[in-house]
Amino acid sequence: MLLAVLLPFLLAIFLVIPFRKYESLVARTVWIVPAGIFSFFLQTYLSGNTGITGKASLSQIIPYSLQWNLDGLSLLFVLMISGIGTLIFIYAAAYMKGHPYRIRLMGFLSLFMGAMLGLVLSDHVMNLFLFWELTSISSFFLIGFNNEEKASRQSALKALIVTGGGGLILFGGLMLLGQIASTYSINEMIALRGNIVADPFYPVIMVLIILGAATKSAQFPFHFWLPGAMKAPTPVSAYLHSATMVKAGVYLLARFTPVIGGTELWQYTLIALGGITMLYAAFHALLRTDLKGILAYSTISALGMMVFLIGIGTEASLLAVGMFILVHALYKAALFLITGIIDHETGSRDITKLRGLRKVMWPVALAGVLAAISNAGIPPSLGFMGKDLIYESTLHHIFQPIWLTSAVVITNIMLLIAGFNAGWRPFSGNLPSAFSKVHLPEKSMWVPPLLLAVLGLGFGIIPSVIESPLMQDIVMSLHGVSWAGHLALWHGFNTVLLLSGITIVTGIALYFALPQSSKIAAKITGLTALSPENIWTKIALGFNFLAIKITAVLQNGFLRLYILIILAFVGSLLAYKLANQIYFTIDYSYLSPVTVYEAIIVGILIVSILFTVFSTSRLVAVASMGVVGMAICMIFVFYSAPDLAMTQFTIDTLTVVLFVLVLYRLPKFIKLTFAIRHIRDAVVSIGFGTLIALLAMEVLDNQPDRTVSKFYGDNSYVLAKGKNIVNVIIVDFRGADTLVEIIVLSIAAIGVFSLLKLRIRQSQKIE
Numbered sequence: 001m002l003l004a005v006l007l008p009f010l011l012a013i014f015l016v017i018p019f020r021k022y023e024s025l026v027a028r029t030v031w032i033v034p035a036g037i038f039s040f041f042l043q044t045y046l047s048g049n050t051g052i053t054g055k056a057s058l059s060q061i062i063p064y065s066l067q068w069n070l071d072g073l074s075l076l077f078v079l080m081i082s083g084i085g086t087l088i089f090i091y092a093a094a095y096m097k098g099h100p101y102r103i104r105l106m107g108f109l110s111l112f113m114g115a116m117l118g119l120v121l122s123d124h125v126m127n128l129f130l131f132w133e134l135t136s137i138s139s140f141f142l143i144g145f146n147n148e149e150k151a152s153r154q155s156a157l158k159a160l161i162v163t164g165g166g167g168l169i170l171f172g173g174l175m176l177l178g179q180i181a182s183t184y185s186i187n188e189m190i191a192l193r194g195n196i197v198a199d200p201f202y203p204v205i206m207v208l209i210i211l212g213a214a215t216k217s218a219q220f221p222f223h224f225w226l227p228g229a230m231k232a233p234t235p236v237s238a239y240l241h242s243a244t245m246v247k248a249g250v251y252l253l254a255r256f257t258p259v260i261g262g263t264e265l266w267q268y269t270l271i272a273l274g275g276i277t278m279l280y281a282a283f284h285a286l287l288r289t290d291l292k293g294i295l296a297y298s299t300i301s302a303l304g305m306m307v308f309l310i311g312i313g314t315e316a317s318l319l320a321v322g323m324f325i326l327v328h329a330l331y332k333a334a335l336f337l338i339t340g341i342i343d344h345e346t347g348s349r350d351i352t353k354l355r356g357l358r359k360v361m362w363p364v365a366l367a368g369v370l371a372a373i374s375n376a377g378i379p380p381s382l383g384f385m386g387k388d389l390i391y392e393s394t395l396h397h398i399f400q401p402i403w404l405t406s407a408v409v410i411t412n413i414m415l416l417i418a419g420f421n422a423g424w425r426p427f428s429g430n431l432p433s434a435f436s437k438v439h440l441p442e443k444s445m446w447v448p449p450l451l452l453a454v455l456g457l458g459f460g461i462i463p464s465v466i467e468s469p470l471m472q473d474i475v476m477s478l479h480g481v482s483w484a485g486h487l488a489l490w491h492g493f494n495t496v497l498l499l500s501g502i503t504i505v506t507g508i509a510l511y512f513a514l515p516q517s518s519k520i521a522a523k524i525t526g527l528t529a530l531s532p533e534n535i536w537t538k539i540a541l542g543f544n545f546l547a548i549k550i551t552a553v554l555q556n557g558f559l560r561l562y563i564l565i566i567l568a569f570v571g572s573l574l575a576y577k578l579a580n581q582i583y584f585t586i587d588y589s590y591l592s593p594v595t596v597y598e599a600i601i602v603g604i605l606i607v608s609i610l611f612t613v614f615s616t617s618r619l620v621a622v623a624s625m626g627v628v629g630m631a632i633c634m635i636f637v638f639y640s641a642p643d644l645a646m647t648q649f650t651i652d653t654l655t656v657v658l659f660v661l662v663l664y665r666l667p668k669f670i671k672l673t674f675a676i677r678h679i680r681d682a683v684v685s686i687g688f689g690t691l692i693a694l695l696a697m698e699v700l701d702n703q704p705d706r707t708v709s710k711f712y713g714d715n716s717y718v719l720a721k722g723k724n725i726v727n728v729i730i731v732d733f734r735g736a737d738t739l740v741e742i743i744v745l746s747i748a749a750i751g752v753f754s755l756l757k758l759r760i761r762q763s764q765k766i767e
Contacts, residue, residue, distance in 0.1 A: 001068050004037050004078075005121060008114030015107035023103060027096075028444075030106050031089035034113060038082035045075055048469055069123035069187060072473025073254055076322060077120040080243040080329045085113050087448035091337055092235035094444040095344060105145055109239065112138040116244045120251055125174045125184045132170065132216075132248065136163040139245050142236045143229045155228035162215050162225045170212025170252075177205050177260070189259045190480075197263055206260055209252070210269060217249025217303045220277040221532035226300055230292040234340025237292065241299050242333035247325060250306045254321060257478055261313055267399075270311025275407050277304025282414035286514070291339040291349040291422055295332065298375075298418045301411060302328045308408070309393060315479050317393035320386065322474035323487075326466065327374060327386040330456040334371040335422050337449035338364055342426055344445070345438050351421055356431030361440045363450055365427035370453035372423030374460075376416040378504055380489050382460035387412060387503065391496045409503055416507030417514065463487035564684055571688040574695060591700075598638065605631045616670055618663045626656040643726060661756075 011033045015026070070078075089109065096102040115134035122128040137160075144156025178184040180199050181192045189196065196202060213219075218226040226246065230237055240246065253270065260266065281300035288294045306324055309317045341364050342357065343349050358365035370381075377387035390412075394404040440446065459466055467487045475483035491497070554565060604627065611624035629652030636645035712725050712733070722728035730738050 001070065001121065002066060004040055005066070005068075005114060005118045007033055007037060008110045008117065012107045012111040012114065015103050015110065027093040027102050027106060030093070030110070031086050033110070034082045034085040034089060037117070038079065038086055041075065041078045041082060044070070045079065045470060066118075066122070066127055067124035067185060068121045068127075070121065071477040072470060072475070073251070073322070073477045074120045076326060076470060076474060077247070077251060078117055080326070081113060081116045081120070084243040084329060084333050084452070085109070085239065087333070087337075087451065088235050088239045090444050091238075091340075091448045092233075094442050095235055095340055096233065101145070105142075105233065105235070108138060108141045108145065109235070112142060112239070112244065116248070119248060123186050125178055125186065128186075128252075129167070129171055129174055132252075133164070133167050135245055135248055136160060136167055136216075139163070139229075139240060142240065143232045145232055145236065149231065151228075152231040155225075155231045159225040159229050162222055166212045166215025166222070169208050169215075173205050173208025173212060176201055176208070180205070186255065186259065193259055193262075196260060202260065202263075203265060206263075206266055206269070209256060209260065210273070213249035213252045213307075214273060215249070216252070217246050217307065218277075218300050219249070219273055219304060219307060220280050220300075221536070223277065223281065223300045224531070224533035224536070227293060227296040230296050234336060234343065237295075238333050238336030238340070241296070242336060243329040246299060246303055247306075247329075250303060250310070250321075250325065253307060253310050254318075254478055257310060257313065257318070258480060261310075267311050267313050270307050271399075271404070272311075274304045274306070274308030274311055275404075277301070278308060278411045279304075279407060282411045282418070285418035286414055286421075289350055289352050291342065291351060291354075291426070292336075294351070294418050294422045295335055295339060298415055298422075299328075299332060301415055302332070305390070305408065305411060309390065312393055312397055312404070314393055314397065315475060315481065315483060316389060316396065318478040319471060319475050319483060319485075320389035320393050321478075322471055323382075323386040323389050326459075327383045327456065330452050330459075331371040331374040331383065331419070334367055334449040334452040334456070335375070335419070337445075337452070338368050338371065339422065341441055341445055341449070345441060346435055351425050353432070354426035354435075355429040356427070357435065357438065358427035359431045360435065360438045361446070363440065363446050367446065367450040367453040368423040368427055370457055371449070372419045374453065374456035375419030375423065376504060376507060377412065377500060380460045381457050382463070383456065384500065385460060385463060385487055385489065387500055388491070388496050391499045395495060395499075405499065409499055412503045413507045413510065416503065417511045420508075420511045460489065463489075560681075564681065567688045568684050571684065571691055574691045575687075578691070578694060578698075591697075595638075598635070601631050601634050601638075618666065618668060618670060619660070622656055622659045622663065625659075626652055629655070643724065 011030065015030070089106065092105060092109065093102070096105055099105075112135065115131050115138055118131035119128060119135060122131060140156050140160040143159050144152050146152040147156075177189070177196065180196055180201060181189045183189060183192070196205075199205075215222045226241065229240065232240070278301045281297045281304060285294050285297035285301060288297060302324070306321055306328075309321045309324065339349060341361070342354065345361070346354065346357070348354060374381040374383040377383040390408055391405060394408055395401050397404055464487070471487065472483050475481070554561070608624045608627040608631065612621050612628065615621045615624065629648060633645040633648045633652070636642070636648060712729055716722055716725045716728040720728045720732040722732065
């Protein structure tokens with residue numbers, strides 16, 4: 001199991017090697033790795049070895065362990081990830097032929113495959129989150145693959161911001177969930193479901209996890225990144241948006257259904273979120289004329305329907321989820337690959353211009369028709385059974401079954417039209433003269449979509465292939481009970497069959513009745529200001545504007561303002577802490593009587609400070625600061641700390657000298673003018689000093705733990721042969737730290753010296 005997850009990462013590392021002479025051979029043989037992974041898991045499925053959990057240690061490489069779990073749900077995903085991934089690699093080798101970075105794309109695809117496999121096989125939530133974030137990072141590289149184009153870079157950044165932000169939200173939910181359950185194993189959490197849903201923080205956990213899943217699976221209003229991601233090469237779009245990335249959020253919700261699902265809050269939230277998404281996106285799919293745009297919005301709608309079904313949460317709906325995940329992956333991957341072929345051969349994706357292509361590429365047309373039939377749910381396709389299961393789950397739900405069923409019927413009708421627009425319209429009608437020279441591409445491009453489309457039909461004719469144990473295990477892993485039903489095309493005349501008939505007949509009729517023109521989409525451009533993408537963009541710009549204004553105030557380039565902000569902030573925290581201190585008392589018995597010489601030194605300090613603040617001569621102000629430092633040195637001497645006094649003396653002397661050198665280039669006198677900021681600075685300074693004094697006296701009132709002090713006192717001479725404990729600590733016990741500090745100070749000194757010696761030319765000043 002561990003090797004299956006690591007192989008794609010190893011392949012990605014291997015593909016970093018520049019293959020100039022053997023580039024074509026490498027590109028055409030990379031598919032062997034995902035094919036091997038698919039074969040391994042297919043053999044696991046055929047042998048019935050699901051429900052496996054375990055722990056794979058990586059201690060020989062890094063101190064880390066991967067807790068994995070293989071059940072019906074994860075098996076379905078790994079078969080799709082590796083199986084469809086194999087076809088994507090074969091397709092990409094031909095589609096990207098001649099591209100200088102073809103191998104780079106293969107490496108990114110392999111990296112993404114490894115991240116998805118790790119995600120769906122993880123049992124530990126930290127492992128799951130690690131691979132979750134890897135999918136976001138690797139998809140950023142894939143979406144922005146054509147990095148010379150500004151639109152590609154913007155789309156990749158937008159996808160990373162949305163999915164990465166959702167990942168941070170998800171992390172909070174997972175950590176909170178782990179703290180409440182006292183375990184981070186998903187399997188162990190299932191047994192603790194009662195305690196989790198009864199916890200006061202359950203609503204917070206639920207919202208955080210749903211938001212994280214919604215961003216990844218493009219749920220409204222976070223869906224806008226997915227249409228923009230179509231700027232990626234077609235193999236990327238086909239892989240990310242049919243079987244992998246966008247379904248990661250669906251997988252997450254399904255995986256945590258046994259842990260935090262089943263409550264009314266969970267059900268109503270997902271039903272509302274998925275219902276709005278599926279209706280909104282299905283309607284928008286009808287308004288698109290670009291093939292990728294149609295597929296993007298129909299994908300969003302399908303994802304919304306999956307979330308909708310997870311929200312219903314019954315045995316029938318969870319079975320429908322598993323079936324629909326597989327059906328959608330097969331026909332959507334096929335339609336994406338077909339779109340790539342059409343674009344590759346004709347240079348266009350506009351369905352208002354594409355016609356009659358069946359005459360020049362009939363195998364591709366056959367794949368398109370079969371995929372459209374599966375998408376429409378026309379018998380004997382697997383999509384027909386999937387649609388029936390959806391209607392079965394909504395009709396028998398206790399919450400508004402009529403409205404739920406009506407919503408999915410309307411959505412399926414619109415998706416049928418969108419599927420026919422993408423899978424059949426480009427091949428119907430007469431071939432335009434502009435496409436007379438279009439020819440069938442090489443087999444490695446049209447065989448993968450044809451195989452996927454045929455599988456969508458074949459599984460419908462022989463459903464027993466996926467019924468046992470795959471679908472049964474999916475229901476078991478999500479609902480906790482064994483599904484005793486059977487998949488079949490014919491269940492007699494009933495309401496479900498009637499609804500399927502209404503969907504098919506109405507959808508086909510509207511397909512032929514509705515005009516397909518770019519003018520339809522143009523009519524809604526006036527509503528762009530109300531689109532979620534535009535609203536989120538304005539919010540982001542607002543934050544950017546606010547950040548610029550705050551930065552202009554707080555970081556205006558004046559060091560005095562930085563110090564003021566730091567002191568005010570730290571002082572506010574100290575004041576808040578002291579004000580809320582239950583027992584804030586000062587034992588004055590710890591304070592020694594004030595002697596005459598101490599009073600004299602304090603008087604000198606006060607006078608020197610006043611001279612520093614109010615003097616009109618810079619040299620007098622610097623000299624007064626030096627006096628302040630010397631007075632502090634005397635206080636150290638009075639309290640038997642000659643080493644600190646010498647250190648203070650040295651630092652103050654150097655500081656005064658440096659100030660004088662700097663002031664040599666400045667005017668000797670300054671003009672003092674009263675301003676409000678002087679009062680502000682005085683209040684902050686006096687307040688902070690008072691707080692530090694109170695804090696110091698509070699410290700005196702507490703009895704500290706002197707274990708460390710006693711250790712240094714007992715061992716400074718024995719171990720380090722030094723009588724001065726402070727020096728021993730600095731030189732011996734903290735030698736490495738002191739050495740680093742010396743290096744830092746040396747580098748800083750070199751930098752300051754370089755700036756002092758810098759002579760800027762007049763032309764450079766202008767620049």
